[in-house]
Amino acid sequence: MKVLVFGKTGQVATELARFDGVTCLGRADADLTDPGACEALIAETEADAVINAAAYTGVDTAEEERDTAMIVNAMAPTAMAAAAAARDLPFVQISTDYVFEGGGTAPWQPDDPTGPLGVYGASKLGGERGVAGAGGRYAILRTSWVFSAHGNNFAKTMLRLGAERDALTIVADQIGGPTPARDIAAACMKMAQALKTDANTSGTYHFSGAPDVSWADFAREIFTQAGLAVDVTDIPTADYPTPATRPLNSRLDCATTETAFGIVRPDWRAGLAEVLTGLKT
Numbered sequence: 001m002k003v004l005v006f007g008k009t010g011q012v013a014t015e016l017a018r019f020d021g022v023t024c025l026g027r028a029d030a031d032l033t034d035p036g037a038c039e040a041l042i043a044e045t046e047a048d049a050v051i052n053a054a055a056y057t058g059v060d061t062a063e064e065e066r067d068t069a070m071i072v073n074a075m076a077p078t079a080m081a082a083a084a085a086a087r088d089l090p091f092v093q094i095s096t097d098y099v100f101e102g103g104g105t106a107p108w109q110p111d112d113p114t115g116p117l118g119v120y121g122a123s124k125l126g127g128e129r130g131v132a133g134a135g136g137r138y139a140i141l142r143t144s145w146v147f148s149a150h151g152n153n154f155a156k157t158m159l160r161l162g163a164e165r166d167a168l169t170i171v172a173d174q175i176g177g178p179t180p181a182r183d184i185a186a187a188c189m190k191m192a193q194a195l196k197t198d199a200n201t202s203g204t205y206h207f208s209g210a211p212d213v214s215w216a217d218f219a220r221e222i223f224t225q226a227g228l229a230v231d232v233t234d235i236p237t238a239d240y241p242t243p244a245t246r247p248l249n250s251r252l253d254c255a256t257t258e259t260a261f262g263i264v265r266p267d268w269r270a271g272l273a274e275v276l277t278g279l280k281t
Helices: 011-016 035-044 066-086 119-132 154-164 181-197 215-226 255-261 268-280
Strands: 003-006 022-025 049-052 091-096 138-143 167-171 203-206 231-235
Touching (some): 091 181, 138 181, 167 215
Parallel strands (some): 049 091, 138 203
């Protein structure tokens, strides 16, 4: 299967590039601030499916750059999905737990009411609605706490800080499932293939690593596996203010993803071990 991927240097796009038949488009090839250009690329592609792994990911900067975030995260995916629908091509859109308001402790179901706390979440929700409304074969895959050996992410930040300091304070009241980018890429490919065969699998799905943990406990596991002696002190989100409000509850119920596609939640601890091995080579 030939797959056209929007995104090239991001964490998930880098992992998607490992698959046979995948063509990744970077910013020089596809400008997401020009939705019409993205639509034209799909209209001309010889691919059998399309995956959008590109996004405006600056959660805090989005508060000041709302228009850009909305174009890239909402308008561009909407245009892509419309172009894919016109050609009956499966379209997979990666989304986020930030579409929820983050209250309570129960894992979020795909059909739970949304309520983003900031511009980033609102822009991603706009993309979801555009994709779902395009009328084609589609899968919206909400995920959380992505990490890999590439780009900027929490795991790499902790490794850097852990090599410089012997003590850190880490937020402990935000709970979610760290998710290896490699597993997200594999899930996207499997969903695209399933959509090609059966349009009835179209819908919104969740996918995150297990078990759910706090950022502080995620950090502790990173330091343990990396052999770094770092003392982690738990702090509340209130002690670490940021321009954009983060959801406290990022737990995602992934049951329907397993039922529809046979994709189970990966053990992020095993994924972390792979990332650490990759960083050493």
